[in-house]
Amino acid sequence: MTEPTSTGPTAEGTAPDGVGALRAVVLDVPDLGTEAGFWAALTGGKAAREDYDWHTVQTPDHWEIAFQLAPDHVPPQWPGQEHPQQAHIDLYVPDLAAASTRAVELGATVLRENERWITLSDLAGHTFDLCLKEESDGVTVMGPTFDCPDASELAGFWSGVLGAPVAYDADGVAMLGGDRPVLFQSVADYNPPRWPDPGYPQQVHLDVEVPDLDAGEAAVLALGAARLPGEGSGFRVFADPAGHPFCLVL
Template sequence: MQSDVIGKLSEIVIDTPDVVGLSAFYRDLAGFEVVRTDDDWVTTTSPEGWKVAFQLAPNLVAPRWPDPAYPQQMHLDFVTADLPAAIERAELLGATRLPGGGETFSVFADPSGHPFCLSRRDGVDGVGLADVMIDSPDGATLARFYAELLGMKSAYEGPEGAMISAGGQPDVCFQNVASYTAPRWPDPAYPQQYHLDVEVADADEGERQVLALGATRLPGGGEDFRVFADPVGHPFCLVW
């Protein structure tokens, strides 16, 4: 079911100790174009029109996939028609092959340690960004929270998780994780790794609505953003 839109997914934000280096990695892998650079932040746009930002986290505790004590929290899924060539390119650019995968997909860590997946899909030119995947102890329930938040529709729900989608926005997927360990913002020992920025027209009304859905207000914020946790602990920001 699609609700009235509370907000729109503005950008996917990735923590890294090297904003320039990691943004360059994804530029060279999947054609991300840099549109803004600051000392602690780089914003890029993918060829599909998604905004992906890189936020400075000097003391980042990187994921150690598949160790549940150092979880990924979120990851990006990429697709390509030529999987062997994409695998070779990812490794040449500095990605590390991780456990998992099969004939149709492979798992890597980017140079900051964040896992990502490369999957085979016919008809894709180069390497394309397919979706953002969010870890959850109950993907279907978390998908319903984000569907309400973003005004998106359920596109899939099954034993491995769920997916929501809407025209003009990235697909957002939710992966069931049995040994899920939540972020504990702002504790650096339990980092967020990623977060989503959600654009709203009215900050106070947006806050009222997300709290009613089950979000929690977190420390932090500024003149144009407020920080919250979703029902399983992933931080996200309302921005305006």
């Protein structure tokens, strides 16, 4: 985990038009209620949707973190690539020690500590980082960070999808700017998900809202996405160039 800013080696430039807007960061979980409750308490968020197979928490800074029921969920085992995390959520906090203590009280497990951030796992084993930002107003979401073989390449793809400029790109880390930053970090021996193969399960995916599924599909395929099995009246499933599943949703 690094802490890139828009003043880094790549200056924020003109954003592409984009295909859609980021709606939610979605975690696969075996228990919707406990996982949603953990993230609501951790971020100070509130329940925005509660269905039998899907819960959503909206944070005070207007991020949506969603939870998709996966009864046979195989949790990541951090670090390493045998059962990789694939992605994690970075959170800003004004006091690392206090935020870490609170997270552990809620059921999190500390995995690694240093002076600027602490890596923990939630109740379903998903990793997240608490990152020190003294001026932060409580716990705020920095954004999701995706593991990949080439951060620059994947940032370029998602810049085209979300219409956000690449605000930082150096030392194996890239970040999209805008009001919903998405980050990418290059990882050695990266082991991608192979959804829907349960032997290589996904852990996290993004929902991207589009006005038209047919037009959205054509656009993301042209950018380098692959079509995956799975669709409904309001969504279709794809993989990005690093194998991360994502959904286009109405």
